[in-house]
Amino acid sequence: MxxxxxxxxxxxxxxxxxxxxxxxxxxxxxxxxxxxxxxxxxxxxxxxxxxxxxxxxxxxxxxxxxxxxxxxxxxxxxxxxxxxxxxPDEELEILRLTKIANQLNRPRGMGRPTKKERRDIDNFFDPDED
Known part of the structure; x- marks a missing residue:
């Protein structure tokens, strides 16, 4: 048993x-x-x-x-x-940062960003310009 x-x-x-x-x-x-x-x-x-x-x-x-x-x-x-x-919190922070970095990368084969996606990217890097 x-x-x-x-x-x-x-x-x-x-x-x-x-x-x-x-x-x-x-x-x-x-x-x-x-x-x-x-x-x-x-x-x-x-x-x-x-x-x-x-x-x-x-x-x-x-x-x-x-x-x-x-x-x-x-x-x-x-x-x-x-x-x-x-x-540990340090490990969870690494995971969070990795997820953020992956969101910025486009999957291979997705082609060029659309006009809306380009605007979103521009606003992300230069939020004060509108």
Missing amino acids: EDQSSTRIDKYLWAVRLYKTRSIATEACKKGRVLMDGLPVKSSRMIKPGDVISIKEPPITKQYKVLDISGKRMGAKLTSDFIKDIT
């Missing part, structure tokens, strides 16, 4: 809804995206309350603290009782 004070990391990541399927969580472990103590972990690694899990989601690494163990997938509202996001 499985001990409820610890569970496999892939099963836990799936249960707390960090990954859509357990096989995706297992694949993330195999690719070295899931870390504990700065080292990649296998999907069979047992975790317990108090452990800190790091997940590489380029361009940042998110960190989570295990509050409680569950082997069954739960509703999104219940996950806050089982896991806490402890990602």
Whole structure:
């Protein structure tokens, strides 16, 4: 019988809804995206309350603290009782800046900006000119 004070990391990541399927969580472990103590972990690694899990989601690494163990997938509202996001503010700032930078770049193949888009770009760089 499985001990409820610890569970496999892939099963836990799936249960707390960090990954859509357990096989995706297992694949993330195999690719070295899931870390504990700065080292990649296998999907069979047992975790317990108090452990800190790091997940590489380029361009940042998110960190989570295990509050409680569950082997069954739960509703999104219940996950806050089982896991806490402890990602540093510096990492979240990098993510915010990356999103802003990506909004300014046009996807390749989109052609020239329309007249309205050119006006918006001009207003963004020179807001005092109207």
